[in-house]
Amino acid sequence: MLRNGSISYSEIRRLLRRYWWIIPSAAVCLASLGLLAAMVLPKKYTSSTMVLVEPPAVSPDVIPTVVNEDLYRHLASMKQQILSRSRLQPIIEKFKLYPSENSKSDHMEDQVERLKNAIEVELIQPMAGSSNRQPPGFHVSVTFSDPQLAMNICQEITSMFMEQNISSREKQVQDTSQFLTQQLSEARTSLDQQDAKLAQFKRQYLGSLPEEQQSNLSLLAGMNAQLEATTQSLSRAQQDKTFNESLLTQQESMLKNSQPGTQSVDTLDQQLATLQEQLSGLLAKYTPEHPDVVKLKAQIEDVKRKIAAGPETKPSAAPPRETPQIQQLRAKIKQDDVLIADLAKHQAQIQDQIRLLQSHVQASPMVEQQLKELTRNYQTALDNYNDLLKKQQKSSMAIDLEHQQQSETFRVLDAPSLPAKPSFPKKLVFVGGGFGAGIALGIAILYLLAMADKAMYTERDVELCLKLPVLTMVPNFDPVLAGQAGLAGERPGAGRVS
Numbered sequence: 001m002l003r004n005g006s007i008s009y010s011e012i013r014r015l016l017r018r019y020w021w022i023i024p025s026a027a028v029c030l031a032s033l034g035l036l037a038a039m040v041l042p043k044k045y046t047s048s049t050m051v052l053v054e055p056p057a058v059s060p061d062v063i064p065t066v067v068n069e070d071l072y073r074h075l076a077s078m079k080q081q082i083l084s085r086s087r088l089q090p091i092i093e094k095f096k097l098y099p100s101e102n103s104k105s106d107h108m109e110d111q112v113e114r115l116k117n118a119i120e121v122e123l124i125q126p127m128a129g130s131s132n133r134q135p136p137g138f139h140v141s142v143t144f145s146d147p148q149l150a151m152n153i154c155q156e157i158t159s160m161f162m163e164q165n166i167s168s169r170e171k172q173v174q175d176t177s178q179f180l181t182q183q184l185s186e187a188r189t190s191l192d193q194q195d196a197k198l199a200q201f202k203r204q205y206l207g208s209l210p211e212e213q214q215s216n217l218s219l220l221a222g223m224n225a226q227l228e229a230t231t232q233s234l235s236r237a238q239q240d241k242t243f244n245e246s247l248l249t250q251q252e253s254m255l256k257n258s259q260p261g262t263q264s265v266d267t268l269d270q271q272l273a274t275l276q277e278q279l280s281g282l283l284a285k286y287t288p289e290h291p292d293v294v295k296l297k298a299q300i301e302d303v304k305r306k307i308a309a310g311p312e313t314k315p316s317a318a319p320p321r322e323t324p325q326i327q328q329l330r331a332k333i334k335q336d337d338v339l340i341a342d343l344a345k346h347q348a349q350i351q352d353q354i355r356l357l358q359s360h361v362q363a364s365p366m367v368e369q370q371l372k373e374l375t376r377n378y379q380t381a382l383d384n385y386n387d388l389l390k391k392q393q394k395s396s397m398a399i400d401l402e403h404q405q406q407s408e409t410f411r412v413l414d415a416p417s418l419p420a421k422p423s424f425p426k427k428l429v430f431v432g433g434g435f436g437a438g439i440a441l442g443i444a445i446l447y448l449l450a451m452a453d454k455a456m457y458t459e460r461d462v463e464l465c466l467k468l469p470v471l472t473m474v475p476n477f478d479p480v481l482a483g484q485a486g487l488a489g490e491r492p493g494a495g496r497v498s
Contacts, residue, residue, distance in 0.1 A: 007450055015446050023442030027435050034434025038425040045147035046423035047154040049416040050124070051161060052137040054409050071134045072123070078168065079121050082160045085112045091156055095149055118143045119157055137413070147419045154416035162410045173399050180392045187385040194378040201374055208360040210368040220357045227350045234343040241336035243281065248329040250274050254299075255323060272303045295325060 053071060081087065089112060092098065098111045119142050123135040140158050144150035202209060207216065254271055275296060282293045 007447075011450060015450055019446055019449060022445050023439055025438075026442035026445065027438030030434035030438035030441065031431050032434070034430035034432075034437075035427060037434075038427040038430040041425045042145060043422035044143050044145060044424035045150045045419040045421075046141055046143045047147065047150040047416045047419055048139055048141040049154055049158050050137060050139050050413045051158060052411050052413050053135070054411050074165075074168075075121070075123065075135075075138060078161060078164045082157065082164060083116050083119060085109070087160060088112045088115050091115065091153060094156075095152060097144075097149065097153075115153075119153070140416075142416075143423060151416045151418045158412060158416060162412070165410050170399075173395060177392070177395045177399060180388060180395050184385070184388045184392055187381065187388050191378075191381040191385045194374070194381045198371075198374050198378050201371065205363070205367045205371075207356075208363045208367045210364060210371065213361065213364045216357050216360050216364070220354060220361065223350055223354045223357065227347065227354065230343055230347045230350060234340060234347060237336055237339045237343055241333060241340065244329050244332045244336060247278060248326060248333065250278065251323065251326045251329060255326065268303055268307045272300065272307065275300045275303060 085108075089108060092108075092111050092115060097115065098107075119140070122139045122141070124137045124139065126135060140154060140161065142150050142154040142157060144153060250271075279293065279296050279300065282290065282296060286293055288294075
């Protein structure tokens, strides 16, 4: 009997000696049922293939790949697309997989679901310690009742994976190329706009640009020197004109005094003093050999002779004609006027240029700040354009690689197999499972028998059941029962108490 839900080793031995046949009988029965089920159940055949993911033929360091999607997500996405109704329904219709239901359109969803459950895609895990964490490939398995159909469906699914991989990669690189082309066009437009703004700004502030500041300062220094020289020349020309005008006045006075009549000694003395003053002025500017100095000296000598000769009285004559000296002086005065006008005009031009250069120099800091901002925007647009241009070139090379199948591709390592033996049901698995289940059932039956047995076989059973101490044991004189008690390991002479 069971005590507190536990069973002793002696009870187990007693049960096995008494009911040993239950366990092998249950094991043999259930193993037979498993064999019968394996023979009766419909057969399923599994066709499988392995697809490897080959790395690009050209190193990514030479031509970076455009498609950088994780292989796990890539395969999961392809699996969802391939196992969709739009892809599986043509297979069902092509091979007429479910003819009994094919005429019922409302069962197509069930047929697609059944075929989807028959297809299994399993990734190959990378080797432990490998630096590449991407799966090296995947298995495609198709389980179906007909081995030929299983192989054909496996071929179709494998072909779909390879075609889907090629088309999805080409679509990704095409989309990337179109996006880059659009971005490159926009970047080119932005670059042209920035270039036009920069050119317009340079035209607008020509002469005030930062690179022209040093040349403006040099020109300004040169213009100031020219202005000083022109001012000095103008001052000398004005002095010459004033001097020539004074000479002309004296010559005209002398000509008037030289007319017929009596010239007083006082008048001649005044002329002599005036001529001597003019001579002193000329000697301050010219050398003694200068023609004007020589002529003036001759006039002084002539006046001195007249003073020495005394006053004369001459008859009245016609109006005096101008002397060559007076005509020369008038010509010089005209030349001085022309020279003064030219120098004044040149001086005004130089002053205008100096004011312009000064305005350029003063505006240079502001222009430099604005030019830096425009240049920075232009450089940013140029860098963006060059970067997009490089990416577009790489994208074009990646498209060529995809077209030439030189990028990451799928390669079928083993063609889909034609199964010779069914993958379900397997007789050995069913028989072994039935045998193990039979042993478990036999043990469970023995446990139930132990629970159902309420008999007391030992003093301990009596004490636990009656909760009273045992004073004595009445021997059992039945030879059969005594023999059984001896085999059960009970004490000799112990009686069975119920």
